[in-house]
Amino acid sequence: MESTRPDSRPPASSVVWPAKINHVPKEIFVSNELFEEELKRIFYGEEWHAVAHEGEIPNIGDFKTFRHARVPLLITRAEDGSINVMYNACSHRGSQVETKPHGNKLEFECPYHRWLFDAKGSLVGCPAKPGDFSDTFRKEDYPLACPRVAVVHGLIFITLSDKTPPIEEWMAGWTEQLGEVLGGDGRLRLLGYQKVVFRSNWKIYHDNDAYHAPLLHQAFRMLNWQGGKGVQRADERGHRGFRSELSLPRAQTLLKDASLIQYMNNEKSSGLSVSVHLFPAAVSISHLNSIGIRFMSPISVDETEVHYAYFAHADDDEALVRHRVRQSSNLLGPCGLVSMEDASVFHRLYTGSHTPGNAVFQKGVGDEYTMPVEFSQNDESANLPGWEHYRKIMGLKQEEK
Amino acid sequence: MNDVAPEILAVIDDLQLRYINALDSQDMNTWLHTFSDDESASYICNTAESAEAGHQIALILDDNRLRLQDRVTFVTRVWAGTYPEYRTRHLVQRTSCQEIQEGLFEVESHVFVSRIPADTGRAELFTTGVYKDRIRVDEQGACFESKHFVMDTSILERYLVFPL
Numbered sequence: 001m002e003s004t005r006p007d008s009r010p011p012a013s014s015v016v017w018p019a020k021i022n023h024v025p026k027e028i029f030v031s032n033e034l035f036e037e038e039l040k041r042i043f044y045g046e047e048w049h050a051v052a053h054e055g056e057i058p059n060i061g062d063f064k065t066f067r068h069a070r071v072p073l074l075i076t077r078a079e080d081g082s083i084n085v086m087y088n089a090c091s092h093r094g095s096q097v098e099t100k101p102h103g104n105k106l107e108f109e110c111p112y113h114r115w116l117f118d119a120k121g122s123l124v125g126c127p128a129k130p131g132d133f134s135d136t137f138r139k140e141d142y143p144l145a146c147p148r149v150a151v152v153h154g155l156i157f158i159t160l161s162d163k164t165p166p167i168e169e170w171m172a173g174w175t176e177q178l179g180e181v182l183g184g185d186g187r188l189r190l191l192g193y194q195k196v197v198f199r200s201n202w203k204i205y206h207d208n209d210a211y212h213a214p215l216l217h218q219a220f221r222m223l224n225w226q227g228g229k230g231v232q233r234a235d236e237r238g239h240r241g242f243r244s245e246l247s248l249p250r251a252q253t254l255l256k257d258a259s260l261i262q263y264m265n266n267e268k269s270s271g272l273s274v275s276v277h278l279f280p281a282a283v284s285i286s287h288l289n290s291i292g293i294r295f296m297s298p299i300s301v302d303e304t305e306v307h308y309a310y311f312a313h314a315d316d317d318e319a320l321v322r323h324r325v326r327q328s329s330n331l332l333g334p335c336g337l338v339s340m341e342d343a344s345v346f347h348r349l350y351t352g353s354h355t356p357g358n359a360v361f362q363k364g365v366g367d368e369y370t371m372p373v374e375f376s377q378n379d380e381s382a383n384l385p386g387w388e389h390y391r392k393i394m395g396l397k398q399e400e401k
Numbered sequence: 402m403n404d405v406a407p408e409i410l411a412v413i414d415d416l417q418l419r420y421i422n423a424l425d426s427q428d429m430n431t432w433l434h435t436f437s438d439d440e441s442a443s444y445i446c447n448t449a450e451s452a453e454a455g456h457q458i459a460l461i462l463d464d465n466r467l468r469l470q471d472r473v474t475f476v477t478r479v480w481a482g483t484y485p486e487y488r489t490r491h492l493v494q495r496t497s498c499q500e501i502q503e504g505l506f507e508v509e510s511h512v513f514v515s516r517i518p519a520d521t522g523r524a525e526l527f528t529t530g531v532y533k534d535r536i537r538v539d540e541q542g543a544c545f546e547s548k549h550f551v552m553d554t555s556i557l558e559r560y561l562v563f564p565l
Contacts, residue, residue, distance in 0.1 A: 101450060101555070192451050192458025196557040219479045254474060257467035305556065310458050322457075329462035335446075335561040337475055343560030344484040351520070 043069035055188035153186030230377035238279030238386030
């Protein structure tokens with residue numbers, strides 16, 4: 001498989017990438033010029049992006065709106081049960097059609113000139129007297145426009161480019177692991193959201209999200225909670241993921257309510273942590289009994305919005321659902337026991353990135369000029385193939401060795 | 402609200418002021434002591450968007466006394482030294498008060514919270530919202546049986562260390 005597409009466009013910026021594969025120029029995190037190019041080349045370019053899961057819109061008429069890198073989307077379940085993703089902008093003059101984050105209805109009216117669309121985006125009404133509109137006007141020519149859509153284990157992806165390879169090819173090697181994260185078969189039931197805006201660049205968020213940083217997360221040390229056996233994989237498209245058997249502390253005195261770190265429903269394992277991070281930033285994680293999808297949207301060079309969506313499995317009994325709710329709320333989100341520090345460190349990294357020089361990766365790096373292909377659980381080096389993919393997409397020149 | 406005696410309202414308001422004072426002084430033990438000793442004592446913080454959708458996930462879900470105690474541990478021990486410090490300022494205004502059982506009051510208040518991160522020194526309106534509280538008043542004074550903060554904002558700014 002060709003890992004990165006040939007790019008004949010000029011470099012997106014004059015930033016020159018160091019020859020050492022473990023050095024990343026800090027300037028790329030703070031350059032507004034690069035951010036605008038990233039929108040074109042990555043977010044509107046030849047990648048797939050997760051924007052919703054079917055479990056968020058389980059019933060006929062359910063809808064969700066989402067801003068994908070500034071682009072407003074309307075995601076619906078129509079009368080025939082089908083999933084539809086449309087640009088949330090009227091086919092007439094471009095006014096945003098739906099403004100609520102979610103709801104249930106089968107018709108969407110643009111209030112500007114009362115154009116009315118069904119849940120599949122077809123124009124079903126537009127008030128006009130004979131002769132009001134152009135001679136060639138036909139309602140069927142004015143549906144809401146749509147990006148390309150693909151669904152994998154219930155996770156709904158879009159791409160804005162016609163040239164993006166089919167999703168099976170784009171995420172080859174990751175489909176099975178994604179299924180494992182999403183409850184085995186993707187039949188998920190939404191429990192709710194934690195939505196947060198980070199004052200940081202999206203690449204800082206993605207580079208550091210769910211990367212195991214045992215030194216930052218004191219909870220692991222204080223709980224005597226060592227990582228256990230795990231493997232981490234990464235590929236040339238910038239996708240990465242890990243799978244770890246967690247060895248939970250046998251005796252801990254830190255928490256009075258130990259349910260936060262208990263693992264229900266599987267006696268064969270003391271707990272699993274599985275994640276899939278698909279380039280540029282579609283993150284799914286199951287950790288103990290918390291099943292989460294993080295929908296990321298870059299707002300500007302220094303602002304990144306992330307919607308943490310949490311799920312139960314459709315077959316869970318009420319006790320397990322309640323356990324998932326209690327664990328998900330307090331463990332892994334922006335106020336979670338083992339993750340609040342992530343949120344604060346994203347901002348520090350963004351502030352620090354205004355200084356000259358490079359961010360340097362060390363853990364797991366052998367020869368500084370050779371891209372590693374195998375990674376241990378806590379290695380920073382698993383992020384490096386993704387950085388090379390990014391460099392190539394952005395057409396950034398690299399220093400000679 | 403007029404049915405509740407002024408001296409009871411004064412005790413309830415005093416509890417609320419002790420609560421916001423504890424938070425703005427970042428004194429988690431005093432925060433904990435505004436809650437009942439009952440094992441079902443709870444603090445929940447979620448958004449109006451979540452509450453209206455009936456979603457159970459919260460930003461903070463401390464739904465028993467043990468979790469309230471663990472919250473003190475998170476803030477004072479686990480997270481110590483890992484987050485940029487910030488000040489907050491809470492303003493609170495009681496809007497309704499009803500006695501639902503003898504000595505048990507359902508109280509709603511409007512809340513305004515500003516935040517000033519130490520690294521920027523700038524004030525930001527962190528959030529506004531509503532406290533929906535169940536307050537026990539007896540000879541010992543007043544305490545929260547449950548406190549539920551419903552944030553008006555649906556997007557959290559950066560992160561949350563201290564409860565609101």
